[in-house]
Amino acid sequence: MKILVTAATSLEIKPFLQYLEQHSQQVSDYRFRLTGCEVDVLIAGIGMMHTAFSLGKYFTLHTPHVAIQAGICGTFRKDWHLGAVVAVESEHLADLGAEDNDQFKDLFDINLWKESQHPFTGTSLVNTFHAWPLALELPAATGVSVNRVSGSAATIAQLEAKYQPDTESMEGAAFHYACLQENIPFLQIRSISNYVEIRDKSKWQIPTAVKNLNDELVRTVEELCAHYTTVTKNF
Numbered sequence: 001m002k003i004l005v006t007a008a009t010s011l012e013i014k015p016f017l018q019y020l021e022q023h024s025q026q027v028s029d030y031r032f033r034l035t036g037c038e039v040d041v042l043i044a045g046i047g048m049m050h051t052a053f054s055l056g057k058y059f060t061l062h063t064p065h066v067a068i069q070a071g072i073c074g075t076f077r078k079d080w081h082l083g084a085v086v087a088v089e090s091e092h093l094a095d096l097g098a099e100d101n102d103q104f105k106d107l108f109d110i111n112l113w114k115e116s117q118h119p120f121t122g123t124s125l126v127n128t129f130h131a132w133p134l135a136l137e138l139p140a141a142t143g144v145s146v147n148r149v150s151g152s153a154a155t156i157a158q159l160e161a162k163y164q165p166d167t168e169s170m171e172g173a174a175f176h177y178a179c180l181q182e183n184i185p186f187l188q189i190r191s192i193s194n195y196v197e198i199r200d201k202s203k204w205q206i207p208t209a210v211k212n213l214n215d216e217l218v219r220t221v222e223e224l225c226a227h228y229t230t231v232t233k234n235f
């Protein structure tokens with residue numbers, strides 16, 4: 001089984017990389033062999049432009065069975081605790097469009113895109129791969145992707161009213177788009193490093209978020225590889 005693990009920065013998946021160093025055989029700069037599984041690691045860069053370019057290039061050369069995007073994110077949900085790990089199931093591109101006075105209009109609102117044009121479901125990029133072989137016990141989240149971390153009351157209120165998001169990242173939509181276009185089953189796992197609120201970086205809990213994210217990432221990859229090994233043994 002071929003698995004792609006992608007992240008915006010190596011810092012976000014450093015513990016996973018250390019795990020691979022200890023438990024797998026490294027076959028190239030970015031490829032690891034782990035109990036019958038091939039795991040590629042792609043550090044795609046921060047933001048949708050870098051993510052789309054990196055994944056587009058990668059998918060012209062490789063077709064993984066599963067792609068996993070792992071990263072930290074902000075949450076709009078005050079009832080979710082920092083450090084919680086979630087699976088983001090759908091994404092909106094929440095700052096691509098036009099400003100109309102103090103209102104934001106996305107490309108669907110201004111009729112440059114049509115609802116449900118491929119690969120969108122309505123106006124969002126939904127993870128439609130339901131044949132995931134593992135029981136995912138993570139809370140499901142609805143995400144928005146932005147080029148600028150939201151940090152004003154007005155922007156936050158607009159995003160909440162328009163998209164009812166649980167999470168905010170800078171790469172999720174690009175990942176969903178690339179995987180849906182290439183028909184590659186995928187999973188976006190994010191851990192919450194901060195609340196989406198008026199900017200106060202001192203409140204961000206990046207170390208806890210990174211630890212929990214990587215615990216979950218290791219568990220998921222190990223389970224996927226074990227599942228695949230069991231399935232292939234039975235044939």
Ligand SMILES: O=C(O)c1cccc(C(=O)CC[C@H]2O[C@@H](n3cnc4c(=O)[nH]cnc43)[C@H](O)[C@@H]2O)c1
Nearest residue numbers: 008046072073074149150168169170171193194196
């Ligand atoms: O401003 C800083 O000093 C600073 C230092 C380290 C990281 C940042 C980020 O903004 C991280 C962006 C990175 O993390 C994801 N992320 C995390 N929280 C949020 C959020 O509330 N809204 C959007 N993106 C977030 C994002 O996916 C980036 O990859 C700043």
